[in-house]
Amino acid sequence: MRTVNLSAGDIIEAVCTRCRSILNHTIVAMVGERVVRVECNTCHGVHNYRDKVEKKTPARGETVRRTASAPRKPGKGQGAEDRKEWESLSPAMDRTRAIPYDMEGSYCVNDLVAHPVFGLGVVKTVIKPNKIEVLFEQGKKLLRCKL
Numbered sequence: 694m695r696t697v698n699l700s701a702g703d704i705i706e707a708v709c710t711r712c713r714s715i716l717n718h719t720i721v722a723m724v725g726e727r728v729v730r731v732e733c734n735t736c737h738g739v740h741n742y743r744d745k746v747e748k749k750t751p752a753r754g755e756t757v758r759r760t761a762s763a764p765r766k767p768g769k770g771q772g773a774e775d776r777k778e779w780e781s782l783s784p785a786m787d788r789t790r791a792i793p794y795d796m797e798g799s800y801c802v803n804d805l806v807a808h809p810v811f812g813l814g815v816v817k818t819v820i821k822p823n824k825i826e827v828l829f830e831q832g833k834k835l836l837r838c839k840l
């Protein structure tokens with residue numbers, strides 16, 4: 694129950710039908726304890742009092758967007774296996790032994806490669822004539838090289 698005693702002339706917050714927002718209104722008419730008519734202090738329009746509780750009607754043109762796509766899961770399958778392998782190899786990696794990656798370089802299996810983008814990696818496979826498969830922290834990458 695409302696305990697505040699309101700009377701005509703008082704200021705009350707109400708939904709203005711013209712301004713379409715909650716604004717201060719001056720009470721114009723009351724029936725008993727109930728406010729029936731108010732005057733908008735902004736547009737000075739007089740209208741029936743509507744409680745602030747407005748029905749939730751989404752603005753036209755605004756569609757309620759629900760992202761249907763599930764949150765992206767961290768790579769499973771091959772990616773996860775690469776990651777596991779990387780984690781088991783990583784502690785043994787001697788960064789000082791890493792060879793800076795160079796397209797013109799030549800590499801052997803188990804060589805450590807320092808790539809400017811992917812970081813430290815281990816040569817897993819040498820693919821003739823001119824490619825190496827390197828395991829980096831983010832997975833296996835195929836890189837060019839000179840054998």
Ligand SMILES: [Zn+2]
Nearest residue numbers: 709712733736
């Ligand atoms: Zn108004």
